[in-house]
Amino acid sequence: MDLKSTNASPVLTDPAPINKSRLGIHSSLLPFSQSGASFSSGLLMTPRKKPGKLDDVRSNGWLDAMISSSPPSKKMLKDFNVEVASNDSDIAYNSWMVKHPSALNSFEQIISRARNKKVVMFLDYDGTLSPIVDDPDRAFMSDEMRSTVRNLAKHIPTAIISGRSRDKVYELVGLTELFYAGSHGMDIMCPVRGAESVDPSSCIKTTDHQPAREFLPMIDEVFRTLVENTKDVKGAKVEHHKFCASVHYRNVDEKNWPTIAQCVHDVLDGYPRLRLTHGRKVLEVRPVINWNKGKAVEFLLDSLGLSSSDDVIPVYIGDDKTDEDAFKVLREGYQGYGILVSSVPKETKALFSLKDPSEVKQFLQCLVRWKGQNELLL
Numbered sequence: 276m277d278l279k280s281t282n283a284s285p286v287l288t289d290p291a292p293i294n295k296s297r298l299g300i301h302s303s304l305l306p307f308s309q310s311g312a313s314f315s316s317g318l319l320m321t322p323r324k325k326p327g328k329l330d331d332v333r334s335n336g337w338l339d340a341m342i343s344s345s346p347p348s349k350k351m352l353k354d355f356n357v358e359v360a361s362n363d364s365d366i367a368y369n370s371w372m373v374k375h376p377s378a379l380n381s382f383e384q385i386i387s388r389a390r391n392k393k394v395v396m397f398l399d400y401d402g403t404l405s406p407i408v409d410d411p412d413r414a415f416m417s418d419e420m421r422s423t424v425r426n427l428a429k430h431i432p433t434a435i436i437s438g439r440s441r442d443k444v445y446e447l448v449g450l451t452e453l454f455y456a457g458s459h460g461m462d463i464m465c466p467v468r469g470a471e472s473v474d475p476s477s478c479i480k481t482t483d484h485q486p487a488r489e490f491l492p493m494i495d496e497v498f499r500t501l502v503e504n505t506k507d508v509k510g511a512k513v514e515h516h517k518f519c520a521s522v523h524y525r526n527v528d529e530k531n532w533p534t535i536a537q538c539v540h541d542v543l544d545g546y547p548r549l550r551l552t553h554g555r556k557v558l559e560v561r562p563v564i565n566w567n568k569g570k571a572v573e574f575l576l577d578s579l580g581l582s583s584s585d586d587v588i589p590v591y592i593g594d595d596k597t598d599e600d601a602f603k604v605l606r607e608g609y610q611g612y613g614i615l616v617s618s619v620p621k622e623t624k625a626l627f628s629l630k631d632p633s634e635v636k637q638f639l640q641c642l643v644r645w646k647g648q649n650e651l652l653l
């Protein structure tokens with residue numbers, strides 16, 4: 276089957292729109308815009324000598340999104356002559372915290388609703404359980420975090436939902452007590468509906484849910500092309516995550532970001548059934564299907580037999596734009612709690628916030644203690 280040209284797909288519920296909207300990003304959701312600073316327009320406003328190929332990625336908003344995809348480095352701020360007084364950023368962060376209070380400070384409020392209800396925990400990996408580091412292959416979680424998550428899973432059904440492949444995230448986490456969803460939720464290991472146990476390690480009846488299965492050969496092909504086309508850009512790294520591919524530019528000199536963006540743009544031009552999403556200094560290529568981390572949350576809750584229950588409180592902790600789909604589902608469908616991990620103000624659908632993975636660990640430890648005490652009382 277020629278996957279490049281076929282349009283007949285049972286999973287293709289989201290028709291591939293025209294290029295600009297397929298590739299662009301809503302400017303209203305630029306995650307790290309610096310108030311008062313024209314930082315994000317710095318690159319875009321670089322005088323152009325002649326109209327060239329890079330116009331594509333300038334005009335469709337990719338570059339803006341790339342610049343704002345993670346807190347800017349000090350070097351970058353200096354390069355673009357942006358001075359953000361620490362006072363200003365403190366004020367901006369504090370006023371943002373009024374809208375998205377610390378989940379640690381709000382712990383009592385969170386558990387007051389959770390009493391007598393079943394809490395289900397969903398966790399993102401990078402930037403949530405492990406700190407963001409330059410080399411994606413070295414994004415390890417600490418032993419303390421691992422044992423915290425293990426303890427949590429003893430009391431609360433816990434799933435990891437990551438942009439990485441399921442195998443890779445399992446290798447990094449290394450706990451059999453959890454459910455795993457890789458490739459932004461497109462590869463789920465879950466209990467068979469109606470299985471007698473919600474403990475993944477004792478649950479013999481598990482199944483795989485892979486709504487983008489037919490895209491496997493296409494992603495293989497695109498991965499190879501992306502590796503080839505970016506091989507001369509120093510610092511660029513392409514990862515194969517089974518149902519999606521990631522092009523990292525964290526270690527690419529900022530002056531070469533337009534080149535990286537244009538490379539990915541050109542490759543995607545040949546694949547109308549693939550689209551781009553932006554992560555933290557990463558461009559992610561994925562199938563155009565109506566599936567995301569939010570759908571994965573719904574699917575897992577359903578598989579656990581917990582989707583229609585008023586007695587369930589799902590909690591999702593994540594740091595990235597792709598986690599917003601899950602925050603939205605929790606906010607609109609389940610009265611659950613989305614918690615954004617961020618040390619800078621970001622537009623988000625999450626109700627609460629935590630600063631960094633170390634605060635995530637503290638929050639999970641609080642939950643473990645609370646659950647332990649509660650179980651003793653029963």
Ligand SMILES: O=P(O)(O)OC[C@H]1O[C@H](O[C@H]2O[C@H](CO)[C@@H](O)[C@H](O)[C@H]2O)[C@H](O)[C@@H](O)[C@@H]1O
Pocket residue numbers: 399400401402406407408409410411412414436437438439514516521523525554555556557559595597
């Ligand atoms: O959904 P997640 O589990 O958060 O995965 C999202 C992406 O995470 C990884 O990249 C990010 O973390 C790296 C290590 O800290 C960092 O170097 C990179 O800049 C971040 O974007 C992973 O490598 C990606 O493939 C995931 O899509």
